[in-house]
Amino acid sequence: MNQQDQISPQGGQSSGDVAIRVRGLTTGFNGQTVLEALDLDVRKGELLGVVGGSGTGKSVLMRTIIGLNTLQAGSIEVFGQNMQGLGLRARHEIERRWGVLFQDGALFTSLTVAQNVQVPLREQLKGMPQQLMDEIAAFKLSLVGLPPDAGAKFPSELSGGMRKRAGIARALALDPEILFLDEPTAGLDPIGASAFDELIGNLHRALGLTVVMVTHDLDSLHAVCDRIAVLADKRVKLIGTMDDMLQSDHPWTHEYFHGPRSRAAGIGHGG
Amino acid sequence: MDDMSPVAPVAWIKQTSGADGTIISLGGNWVVAATAGLFHETEAIAGRAGESITFDLTDVAVLDTAGAWLVYRTARRLQAQGYVVQTVGSSDDQELMLQQAVDHDVEMDIEPYEDRSFVHWLNELGAKVFRMFDRVFDFLNFFGMVLFAIGRAIVQPRRLRLAATVHQIEIVGVQALSLVGLITFLIGVVIAYQAASVLSDMNAEFMTVDMVTFITLRELGILLAAVMIVGRSGSSFTAQIGAMVMHEEVDAMRSLALDPIEILVVPRVLALLIIMPIMTFFADAVAMFGAILICWIDLGITPAAFIERAREVATGWDVGIGFVKAPVFGMIIALVGCYEGLKVTGSAESVGQQTTRSVVEAIFMILVLDAFFAVFFTTIGI
Ligand SMILES: Nc1ncnc2c1ncn2[C@@H]1O[C@H](COP(=O)(O)OP(=O)(O)OP(=O)(O)O)[C@@H](O)[C@H]1O
Numbered sequence: 017m018n019q020q021d022q023i024s025p026q027g028g029q030s031s032g033d034v035a036i037r038v039r040g041l042t043t044g045f046n047g048q049t050v051l052e053a054l055d056l057d058v059r060k061g062e063l064l065g066v067v068g069g070s071g072t073g074k075s076v077l078m079r080t081i082i083g084l085n086t087l088q089a090g091s092i093e094v095f096g097q098n099m100q101g102l103g104l105r106a107r108h109e110i111e112r113r114w115g116v117l118f119q120d121g122a123l124f125t126s127l128t129v130a131q132n133v134q135v136p137l138r139e140q141l142k143g144m145p146q147q148l149m150d151e152i153a154a155f156k157l158s159l160v161g162l163p164p165d166a167g168a169k170f171p172s173e174l175s176g177g178m179r180k181r182a183g184i185a186r187a188l189a190l191d192p193e194i195l196f197l198d199e200p201t202a203g204l205d206p207i208g209a210s211a212f213d214e215l216i217g218n219l220h221r222a223l224g225l226t227v228v229m230v231t232h233d234l235d236s237l238h239a240v241c242d243r244i245a246v247l248a249d250k251r252v253k254l255i256g257t258m259d260d261m262l263q264s265d266h267p268w269t270h271e272y273f274h275g276p277r278s279r280a281a282g283i284g285h286g287g
Numbered sequence: 288m289d290d291m292s293p294v295a296p297v298a299w300i301k302q303t304s305g306a307d308g309t310i311i312s313l314g315g316n317w318v319v320a321a322t323a324g325l326f327h328e329t330e331a332i333a334g335r336a337g338e339s340i341t342f343d344l345t346d347v348a349v350l351d352t353a354g355a356w357l358v359y360r361t362a363r364r365l366q367a368q369g370y371v372v373q374t375v376g377s378s379d380d381q382e383l384m385l386q387q388a389v390d391h392d393v394e395m396d397i398e399p400y401e402d403r404s405f406v407h408w409l410n411e412l413g414a415k416v417f418r419m420f421d422r423v424f425d426f427l428n429f430f431g432m433v434l435f436a437i438g439r440a441i442v443q444p445r446r447l448r449l450a451a452t453v454h455q456i457e458i459v460g461v462q463a464l465s466l467v468g469l470i471t472f473l474i475g476v477v478i479a480y481q482a483a484s485v486l487s488d489m490n491a492e493f494m495t496v497d498m499v500t501f502i503t504l505r506e507l508g509i510l511l512a513a514v515m516i517v518g519r520s521g522s523s524f525t526a527q528i529g530a531m532v533m534h535e536e537v538d539a540m541r542s543l544a545l546d547p548i549e550i551l552v553v554p555r556v557l558a559l560l561i562i563m564p565i566m567t568f569f570a571d572a573v574a575m576f577g578a579i580l581i582c583w584i585d586l587g588i589t590p591a592a593f594i595e596r597a598r599e600v601a602t603g604w605d606v607g608i609g610f611v612k613a614p615v616f617g618m619i620i621a622l623v624g625c626y627e628g629l630k631v632t633g634s635a636e637s638v639g640q641q642t643t644r645s646v647v648e649a650i651f652m653i654l655v656l657d658a659f660f661a662v663f664f665t666t667i668g669i
Pocket residue numbers: 045050068069070071072073074075076077
């Protein structure tokens with residue numbers, strides 16, 4: 017199963033159940049191509065895990081989809097709209113419908129954690145009463161498992177894991193339809209990480225949230241992901257369910273899902 | 288989730304009286320974009336004494352966390368007022384959302400606590416004074432460490448980062464020549480022009496040469512060069528080192544048993560020690576050149592006559608004073624720039640604050656020292 021049998025590049029299925037459709041994406045830096053002719057469909061309401069070796073371009077793929085890297089070739093459609101063809105205003109409308117967690121949190125260092133969560137509320141939804149913003153910020157921060165005294169702290173006063181949680185709280189501030197997470201559980205303790213998986217799973221279910229999650233955490237992949245995409249050789253080498261992964265004979269994928277860590281996570285035992 | 292756009296969400300609240308109390312029917316999209324409008328409506332919801340209140344969520348199409356929070360906080364308020372509150376007609380998903388709101392009802396601080404009392408203000412004032420002394424001692428301590436590191440580099444030359452020093456010399460010196468040249472040339476022109484216009488009224492045009500020569504050699508060249516180097520290099524030292532502190536690069540150096548003073552500070556201090564006298568000489572020369580041009584064009588004093596007159600009035604010390612001050616000022620610029628950079632804390636804002644501080648402090652110290660030098664040199668008679 018080395019082909020991406022789940023995807024028909026001609027677009028056989030209607031675009032109604034696809035949240036993000038990527039076709040022929042090519043991008044890179046100063047002559048070095050990182051991703052080449054990459055195709056990917058993210059279905060509405062699914063939780064897609066993206067795995068791949070370090071440096072295979074997972075972060076670059078995420079950044080390209082959300083428009084932070086320029087495309088050299090190909091097209092990206094979000095909610096059925098081609099992102100390249102859109103004017104600035106229409107782009108902003110779409111950007112408002114997704115939330116992003118960057119690999120290192122990317123909080124605004126001059127604002128407190130709670131104020132960070134309020135930034136999207138304040139900037140995107142004019143006229144929300146301060147009291148409600150305060151309450152929603154507290155709600156979101158508690159939702160991601162931060163203690164009450166964290167709200168008034170500055171990002172530099174938090175641990176790495178706490179910063180990450182705060183970053184997700186900010187990504188969730190506008191209750192987005194799509195959530196991009198770059199290694200959300202890296203840097204969290206195992207108990208925190210599984211609570212986190214549970215949280216993402218809950219949000220995903222309750223809100224019909226579409227989640228694209230770059231992760232190295234096999235527990236997360238096992239526990240919450242509907243499908244998994246493997247990035248290798250500059251493209252999506254394989255996409256499918258955990259069972260598909262276990263049956264794959266692609267060397268890296270086999271090694272990854274059958275290695276000792278996957279057995280520890282209780283994944284490999286059937287395959 | 289269907290294809291509804293969150294841009295213009297429609298949500299509504301209807302209050303009716305049923306047989307067993309007040310029924311509050313909610314409908315539409317209870318999403319975050321709608322909450323600003325709904326907030327005051329929910330605040331206005333009130334029950335009638337003795338009756339129970341039922342929230343009917345049957346018509347709610349979408350309920351997100353913010354919408355759920357709004358429903359929950361209203362129910363909480365009514366409950367606190369003594370009503371019996373219940374919720375009906377919610378789907379399993381919506382139930383889950385409401386449960387999240389219940390589970391995460393916490394008090395949280397948004398901003399750091401700020402005491403605004405008079406006693407606190409006095410306290411802060413005292414602390415500020417002490418901090419100022421602390422900073423002076425801390426800076427002297429830093430000065431000592433840098434001197435020690437330079438001394439060590441002299442004794443053990445392999446500790447000297449020659450490549451880094453040369454690199455810094457290029458950045459702070461060679462690349463600054465055009466800027467310093469342009470500005471000092473213009474100032475030379477301006478000074479000569481102003482002096483000429485005043486002095487020619489008194490028929491003392493030739494005094495222009497004396498005045499320009501003294502001012503430029505003793506004060507203007509060195510001060511202009513120093514102030515420009517502060518703005519150009521002192522500030523960038525602070526910003527560079529500050530960004531490194533922010534990204535824990537300096538901590539990483541320490542953890543690798545590398546001395547940040549030796550690696551970051553000493554090359555910059557040495558670079559400015561070497562560059563400032565050269566820069567002063569250059570600034571003097573270019574300013575004089577500007578003055579010569581003006582005297583020639585405006586007053587008809589030929590360059591040869593100008594130079595001859597200048598050599599008559601200026602002693603070796605007039606030139607020498609600039610070169611006594613130059614290394615001292617260079618040292619101050621580098622020390623203050625690096626010191627303030629190392630004092631950066633986690634936030635990007637603090638990089639900006641420290642950079643401002645470094646520029647202000649360096650210029651202040653240079654001007655104060657310059658005054659001291661002026662008094663000192665006058666006292667000993669040169
Ligand atoms: N801004 C950039 N400039 C130049 N090259 C870059 C840049 N960002 C990423 N790259 C290159 O793109 C490649 C993919 O990087 P990317 O950060 O996407 O890896 P990744 O799959 O996210 O790895 P990891 O799991 O370690 O986060 C790397 O070879 C990297 O060197």
